[in-house]
Amino acid sequence: GAVVSQHPSRVICKSGTSVKIECRSLDFQATTMFWYRQFPKKSLMLMATSNEGSKATYEQGVEKDKFLINHASLTLSTLTVTSAHPEDSSFYICSARIVTGQGALVTQYFGPGTRLTVL
């Protein structure tokens, strides 16, 4: 089946630094990519939706300047956490969507997640 990769899988950084997380669809071109955030023992919260070549659409309450999303190609989306602080520590999961069958079938694949710890 389709695979979505994330890099890095785990990152520890100092407060104030910026961290970039990459999300790649390995064997398909994703029409849309999503970024989720998950706190310990909590559900997945959608942060933003991005389409290749256009600006990301952020969910209410998500700071655009804090979480920069770049969807440069149909196989790559990046999330940059700028000036990270300890409260940004979380599990970040990306997801890639593919539409096939003349729009009849929408399938969403998830990456393995990136655990960010900000000291």
Place this chain on the structure above:
Amino acid sequence: AQKVTQAQTEISVVEKEDVTLDCVYETRDTTYYLFWYKQPPSGELVFLIRRNSFDEQNEISGRYSWNFQKSTSSFNFTITASQVVDSAVYFCALRDTGANSKLTFGKGITLSVRP
């Protein structure tokens, strides 16, 4: 607005017991999709099943079975003869069919299967 409710938060069973995970959803859409995902301790979401709103046929796949009841807006998931490897967090999710459709997740149920 869409909403997925998983009233159970934690369930603990002994191996070989059957366990049912409940899911109730709310949507104004007439066409939608329902999903169950499993998230083991590693963190990676594992897709289990997708159901269309117009397909109420219930399904059994190995030790897993699903009960979709549109009349009660429920999409329950049962594991028969549970195993330790089934221990994970299970999420029910709902997606509409609009151009900007999004997945809405429930809060998840932590299942612990003891040997």
